[in-house]
């Protein structure tokens with residue numbers, strides 16, 4: 703395969719991101735997002751682009767607290783799996799996290815081996831202190847509810863592993 707490039711997402715990439723995401727939403731592997739939510743979050747995304755301009759991967763960095771972010775919506779197109787695209791996207795998101803001053807990255811995933819090789823380790827209990835917890839719990843964001851392991855999102859998170867990396 704020829705080279706791909708990793709770059710910040712543009713608004714014109716959003717429908718392509720939605721197309722990458724949709725099969726995994728159907729299989730309940732990733733959280734579904736309306737187009738408007740993806741447009742609102744476009745600055746969080748990096749994408750991987752094939753030489754012909756096709757979108758072949760994406761991933762997002764969501765800031766949750768002063769030191770803490772989450773890797774979200776990480777997807778590589780089937781025909782590009784195992785070519786280092788996922789790793790390159792996560793590295794770009796980690797660079798963005800460091801630039802923002804974050805020191806910890808969370809993810810909730812079925813892809814435990816992939817994230818373990820990227821330096822993430824499994825966590826069990828809460829990794830924020832009660833003060834921060836009481837602030838985070840005010841967020842309307844479903845991903846934050848998943849991070850906090852709130853009861854109403856437990857059906858979404860069943861079988862997923864909670865992982866954390868110190869940058």
Ligand SMILES: CC(=O)SCCNC(=O)CCNC(=O)[C@H](O)C(C)(C)COP(=O)(O)OP(=O)(O)OC[C@H]1O[C@@H](n2cnc3c(N)ncnc32)[C@H](O)[C@@H]1OP(=O)(O)O
Pocket residue numbers: 726731732773774775776777778779782783784785786787788789790809810811812813816819820
């Ligand atoms: C937080 C969240 O978003 S959780 C959701 C995670 N995403 C999903 O579940 C969606 C479905 N899964 C996927 O889209 C993909 O499997 C991902 C994103 C998890 C991984 O994407 P990939 O691009 O296949 O990963 P990548 O190729 O970087 O690494 C996988 C392994 O492929 C192999 N690999 C890497 N480069 C190459 C290469 N050039 N040639 C052959 N094999 C290679 C290696 O074994 C690599 O592991 P290593 O880098 O630790 O040695």
